[in-house]
Amino acid sequence: MGVDLARYHAWEGRLQSPWMATLAIVRVALLQIFRRRSYWVVLVLGMLNFLSFWAAIYLVTQFDIPPRVQERLLEAFGFSAYAAPGQDSGYIKFMQRQSIVVMMLLAFSGSLLVGADFRGGALPFYLSRRIDRRHYIVGKLLAISAVVTLLTTGPALLLFLEYGMFTSSASYWLEHWNVALAVLAYGLVLCVVLSILLVTLSAYLQRAAPIAITWSSLFVLLREMGSQFARATNNQYWRLIDPWRDMREVGRLFFGQFDDIERWRFAWYALAILSALCAVALVALVRRVRAVDIAT
Amino acid sequence: MSRSLLIDIRNVSRSYGRVRALRDVTLALEPGTIGLVGNNGAGKSTLLKILLGLLRPDAGEGTVLGYDICRSTSQLRGRIGYMAEAAATVPVLRGVEFVTLAGDLYGMPHRDARRRAHEVLNYVGLGELRYRRLEEYSAGNLQRLKLAAALVHDPQMLLLDEPTNGLDPAGRVAMLRLIEDLIAETGKSVILCTHLLGDVERLCHQVVVLDRGTVICSAPVSQLRSVLDHRYELAWQGPDEPFRRALAQNGARVEAVDGAPRMAKVDVPRSWNTIRFFELARSHGVVITRLKPEEEDLSRMFLRLTGRLADAPAVAAEEDAPHGS
Numbered sequence: 001m002g003v004d005l006a007r008y009h010a011w012e013g014r015l016q017s018p019w020m021a022t023l024a025i026v027r028v029a030l031l032q033i034f035r036r037r038s039y040w041v042v043l044v045l046g047m048l049n050f051l052s053f054w055a056a057i058y059l060v061t062q063f064d065i066p067p068r069v070q071e072r073l074l075e076a077f078g079f080s081a082y083a084a085p086g087q088d089s090g091y092i093k094f095m096q097r098q099s100i101v102v103m104m105l106l107a108f109s110g111s112l113l114v115g116a117d118f119r120g121g122a123l124p125f126y127l128s129r130r131i132d133r134r135h136y137i138v139g140k141l142l143a144i145s146a147v148v149t150l151l152t153t154g155p156a157l158l159l160f161l162e163y164g165m166f167t168s169s170a171s172y173w174l175e176h177w178n179v180a181l182a183v184l185a186y187g188l189v190l191c192v193v194l195s196i197l198l199v200t201l202s203a204y205l206q207r208a209a210p211i212a213i214t215w216s217s218l219f220v221l222l223r224e225m226g227s228q229f230a231r232a233t234n235n236q237y238w239r240l241i242d243p244w245r246d247m248r249e250v251g252r253l254f255f256g257q258f259d260d261i262e263r264w265r266f267a268w269y270a271l272a273i274l275s276a277l278c279a280v281a282l283v284a285l286v287r288r289v290r291a292v293d294i295a296t
Numbered sequence: 297m298s299r300s301l302l303i304d305i306r307n308v309s310r311s312y313g314r315v316r317a318l319r320d321v322t323l324a325l326e327p328g329t330i331g332l333v334g335n336n337g338a339g340k341s342t343l344l345k346i347l348l349g350l351l352r353p354d355a356g357e358g359t360v361l362g363y364d365i366c367r368s369t370s371q372l373r374g375r376i377g378y379m380a381e382a383a384a385t386v387p388v389l390r391g392v393e394f395v396t397l398a399g400d401l402y403g404m405p406h407r408d409a410r411r412r413a414h415e416v417l418n419y420v421g422l423g424e425l426r427y428r429r430l431e432e433y434s435a436g437n438l439q440r441l442k443l444a445a446a447l448v449h450d451p452q453m454l455l456l457d458e459p460t461n462g463l464d465p466a467g468r469v470a471m472l473r474l475i476e477d478l479i480a481e482t483g484k485s486v487i488l489c490t491h492l493l494g495d496v497e498r499l500c501h502q503v504v505v506l507d508r509g510t511v512i513c514s515a516p517v518s519q520l521r522s523v524l525d526h527r528y529e530l531a532w533q534g535p536d537e538p539f540r541r542a543l544a545q546n547g548a549r550v551e552a553v554d555g556a557p558r559m560a561k562v563d564v565p566r567s568w569n570t571i572r573f574f575e576l577a578r579s580h581g582v583v584i585t586r587l588k589p590e591e592e593d594l595s596r597m598f599l600r601l602t603g604r605l606a607d608a609p610a611v612a613a614e615e616d617a618p619h620g621s
Contacts, residue, residue: 008419008481011412011450015374015403024400032388112387121382125445128348128378129401130370 018131025126025139026146029113033147036112039105043151046101050155053079053094054162061166070167079159089255091183094159095152096248099190102151103219106144106194107212110202114140119206123289133289137199144195153187179255186251193247193274200281203288219244237269243277246270302327302453302485303347305358305365310342310351317342319509321356327453327485331496331517333598334506340489343506344457347487349373361452374402377446381458381489384442385430391441392417392426398445409448416444420474436467440474447478453485454478460495472498493598505598526566527590530573531559534582542576561590 033039056077060070074080078097079090117123126136160180164172173180198215205211222242229238239245249270252263303325310318318339334340345351347360349369358365363372386394392413399409417426420440425433433441439459446454459475460468476499479486488499496503496517503520505513513520532539536558543550549563570587577584 006419008447008478009415010482011404011408013404013408015449016405018370018403021401021403024397024406028386028389028393028397031393032386035388116387120387121380121384122386124380124382125384125386125398126401127350128373128380129398130373130403131401132370 015130018135019138021129021131022135022139022142025136026143029140029143030146032112033105033109039109042101042105042108046098046105046151046155049094049097049101050158053077053155053159057159057162058166061163067167089179089182091156091160091179092186092248092251092255095156095183095186095190095251096244098152098155099244099247102148102190102194103215105147105151106198107215108208109144109147110198110211110215111206111208113143114199114202115206115208115211118203133286137285137289140199141195144198145191148191148194149187152190153183156183156187182251182254182256185254186247189247189250189274193243193278196278196281196285197243200285200288203285236266240266240270240273243274246274250274300327301325301359302330303358303360303487305346305360306356308343308346308353308356308358310346310353316509318346318353321506321509321511323358323504323511323514325502325504325514328502329479329486329488329500331493331500331503332487332489332506333491333493333496333503335491337508338506339509340506342509344455344487344489348376348378348455374449375452377449377451377454379439379442379446379454379456379459381461383438385438387431388429390427390429391422391433394430394441395426395444395448399448402449404449412448412450413444416447417441419447420444435462436464436470439463439467439471443471443474451484453487455487455489457489458491459488460490460492468495475499526564526568528562528564528570528573529553529559529586529588529590530562530584531586532577532582532584533558534577535580539577539580539582542580546572546576 056074056079060073060077063070065073071080074090078093080093117126123136127133131139157180160173160176160183164170197218201214201218202211205214219242223244226239226242226245229241230236240249247270249267253267253271301324303323306322308318308321309316321339321343332340332343342351346353346365349360349363349365349372352366360372361375363369363375365372386397389397392410395413395417396406396410399412400406402409404412414423414426417423420443422437422440422444425437430438430441439462443456443459446456456475460471463471472495475486475488478484479499486499488496490496500517502516503513504511540550540560543560543562547565547568551561551563553559553561573584573587576582
């Protein structure tokens with residue numbers, strides 16, 4: 001017998017923990033991004049970069065040439081599966097290149113995923129259900145992290161798998177499992193820092209243009225300022241005002257690519273700066289979500 | 297404290313800085329349909345926030361549906377369906393996705409939320425429109441959609457904030473009919489927060505009137521009606537001014553009808569017997585030609601209670617307008 005849809009039917013299930021709702025926030029955020037055709041342009045750019053790395057690894061590993069020559073060819077392309085001390089791992093380089101696409105995508109998605117909630121009154125919709133501010137903030141941070149992972153950590157791990165798959169044996173995976181862990185850890189740093197900064201910025205600025213301008217300035221202007229100050233004062237620590245550089249330096253910590261104690265110290269300073277930045281942003285974010293009128 | 301009470305709050309106060317939004321509000325309301333009325337700034341929104349567990353009172357305590365308003369806020373919101381006044385939509389989503397998200401946020405398992413979203417959208421009459429994007433919904437359909445989002449987890453109580461706000465007269469009637477049917481069919485308790493007293497009269501069995509942060513009246517609508525002044529439309533032949541004066545001297549409030557002579561609307565206390573009209577008429581040489589009882593509606597009563605009867609035309613005009621403030 002069919003259900004009479006014109007009549008009201010009771011629901012007798014059990015409600016789950018509000019933390020499960022954070023997954024719904026992530027799912028909806030991804031849906032919002034993938035439904036915007038303009039965002040696909042940026043996503044395709046990210047895919048092209050990944051595919052070029054993928055193709056380079058594939059082609060080079062298919063030549064019947066000694067492994068050392070293969071490495072040289074890949075290094076010429078900007079990828080090195082075995083990073084020497086003092087040199088960046090190919091995975092860091094790849095993730096850094098992907099980060100440019102990530103920055104562009106996040107610059108525009110901040111207003112859609114977070115700003116619109118404040119601007120269009122969706123925040124009361126979220127907070128008047130069973131979730132509270134903690135769940136909302138964690139859900140949004142996870143949503144941004146999912147985008148970052150999709151464009152950086154995920155493809156980097158695929159390259160790691162590809163290299164091991166197309167070289168002679170599984171020994172690459174077994175001997176360099178720490179590279180996969182380093183990729184995950186570096187990806188985690190990118191996710192934490194970028195998501196906290198973007199959600200906070202979007203909660204305050206809300207509209208696409210101010211968010212995009214400020215977001216770009218944060219990563220382009222500060223880099224330039226850091227370089228200028230470093231040159232003018234002959235103090236390389238000025239470069240640490242650039243968050244991208246800080247993230248890369250922290251990433252090097254995981255890949256263990258330090259040839260001197262000064263670089264090691266540099267990375268720890270970068271970690272301290274990022275931690276402080278995230279802590280301040282998180283406090284500002286919590287205050288912002290709390291300050292919004294809930295039932296208007 | 298009685299578990300059977302829908303709302304049981306005592307001496308609840310809340311301030312925003314130096315502004316006291318609520319002062320010692322005490323309410324004990326039985327399950328049913330309750331109208332929460334008041335002017336802008338009366339404290340309705342603050343009371344709603346407290347009832348939803350979104351805002352902690354500075355002082356006072358209480359329960360809603362048996363849940364403590366300070367300590368059991370998550371469970372409390374799991375039992376309440378809240379329909380916000382604001383648009384409160386998530387961009388890019390389709391109707392069914394929006395209602396499913398509401399179910400997810402209430403903590404329903406996702407499959408249940410999705411199935412239930414289809415059910416409630418059909419119930420509120422949006423079955424055909426459920427795959428439309430939210431940006432494409434009309435104001436009336438958006439209100440129905442928000443009602444569906446409030447119903448998705450089958451709450452015990454609905455908290456509807458201005459559900460007919462922004463609707464044209466036909467949309468308003470349709471929305472009221474839908475809520476009326478819902479109440480009749482499910483027996484759910486409903487708190488209707490509105491400044492449209494017509495909506496309260498139509499749907500509610502109890503009304504709470506807030507003014508300047510205090511409850512100035514909380515009573516069943518039927519009981520309020522019984523304490524309303526009796527109002528009559530009166531026409532007569534004979535001396536005009538002396539008869540008006542005599543009515544006023546005997547405790548009646550006399551109101552001219554469009555400046556017409558020998559005609560008035562008269563509010564008299566409930567103790568007044570209609571025979572007195574005729575006694576006064578005889579003693580002043582007047583013949584009453586019309587005596588038609590009129591019931592004072594809630595809007596007049598609200599204005600009288602809040603001492604704003606002088607602003608009545610302006611407020612009445614506001615109520616007639618489709619967009620409330």
